Amino acid sequence: MNKDTDAIFKALSDSTRRLILDELTERNELTLYELTTRLIMKHELSISRQAIAKHLAALEDAGLVKSIRKGRYRVLLFNNEPLKDLLNNWVD
Amino acid sequence: MNKDTDAIFKALSDSTRRLILDELTERNELTLYELTTRLIMKHELSISRQAIAKHLAALEDAGLVKSIRKGRYRVLLFNNEPLKDLLNNWVD
DNA sequence: ATTATATGCAACGTTATAATTGCATGTAAA
DNA sequence: TTTACATGCAATTATAACGTTGCATATAAT
Numbered sequence: 447m448n449k450d451t452d453a454i455f456k457a458l459s460d461s462t463r464r465l466i467l468d469e470l471t472e473r474n475e476l477t478l479y480e481l482t483t484r485l486i487m488k489h490e491l492s493i494s495r496q497a498i499a500k501h502l503a504a505l506e507d508a509g510l511v512k513s514i515r516k517g518r519y520r521v522l523l524f525n526n527e528p529l530k531d532l533l534n535n536w537v538d
Numbered sequence: 539m540n541k542d543t544d545a546i547f548k549a550l551s552d553s554t555r556r557l558i559l560d561e562l563t564e565r566n567e568l569t570l571y572e573l574t575t576r577l578i579m580k581h582e583l584s585i586s587r588q589a590i591a592k593h594l595a596a597l598e599d600a601g602l603v604k605s606i607r608k609g610r611y612r613v614l615l616f617n618n619e620p621l622k623d624l625l626n627n628w629v630d
Numbered sequence: 631a632t633t634a635t636a637t638g639c640a641a642c643g644t645t646a647t648a649a650t651t652g653c654a655t656g657t658a659a660a
Numbered sequence: 661t662t663t664a665c666a667t668g669c670a671a672t673t674a675t676a677a678c679g680t681t682g683c684a685t686a687t688a689a690t
Contacts, residue, residue: 452553459551460648461544471628479666497649499668518657518666529629536563537621552678571636589679591638610636610687631690638685646677655668660661 450509454528457508463501465489467510470524477519478502542601546620549600555593557581559602562616569611570594 457463462485469484470476476484482498485491502522505511512523549555554577561576562568568576574590577583594614597603604615 451556455547455551455556456647459547462648464543464547467628477666493648494650495667496651496669500648515657515667520667524628526628529625533621533625536559536616536618548677554678569636585678586680587637588639588681592678607637607687612637633688633690635688636686639683640681642679642681644677644679646675648673648675650673651671653669653671656666658663658665660663 450528451532453504453508454510454532457504457510460501460504462491462493462498463505465491466498466501466505467524470511470522471526474524476522477516478513478522479519481522542620543624545596545600546602546624549596549602552593552596554583554585554590555597557583558590558593558597559616562603562614563618566616568614569608570605570614571611573614 465485466481469481478495478499482495485493485498502511502513506513509528510525512525513520514523515521557577558573561573570587570591574587577585577590594603594605598605601620602617604617605612606615607613
């Protein structure tokens with residue numbers, strides 16, 4: 447019942463955040479800008495850049511996304527490590 | 539992005555509901571009454587029976603818990619089927 | 631039948647979450 | 661050094677989630 451686990455499940459509970467993870471799985475190293483346009487264009491999502499940035503904050507808080515500054519861009523990296531044993535208590 | 543997936547992740551996003559799943563994993567076939575006393579006594583949770591009933595509704599909605607009436611009791615059964623391939627898109 | 635027990639249902643208040651808007655900062659190109 | 665572009669931060673609003681309270685229903689025991 448640790449705090450990290452809670453952050454992970456909370457992060458996964460939103461469909462937009464899961465979509466972000468899907469995008470990052472398909473094509474790692476997206477910038478926030480690229481991600482935003484992809485979500486809006488490709489997935490016809492109507493959402494602001496700021497809203498996406500908040501979702502990313504939640505994902506980073508859970509350790510599911512890392513981000514590094516590259517020039518004026520912020521590059522996003524998916525980290526699935528926290529997911530690996532997440533359901534092991536319930537699924538064999 | 540289907541509705542079921544959303545219900546499952548939403549169900550898992552609450553720590554009390556995860557605790558309920560833990561209890562049902564440890565000892566299947568609990569009645570709502572037993573579950574309530576266990577959560578309150580054993581885990582020192584301060585929560586009403588009605589609140590637990592709502593959590594169970596969420597878990598049932600996600601297909602994670604089944605319940606059957608037995609006399610005046612409601613017996614709860616854990617079903618981990620919906621969890622089995624839940625993270626497969628992200629974890630190998 | 632009456633009483634006790636286990637559960638169901640609905641209205642309400644409080645808090646948390648998602649998203650927007652507006653402005654500020656930092657970096658790159660002209 | 662302007663100007664454009666990508667991102668960061670803060671205040672606000674709207675909605676959803678969690679929990680409580682009060683009452684109703686159903687089954688079992690006396």
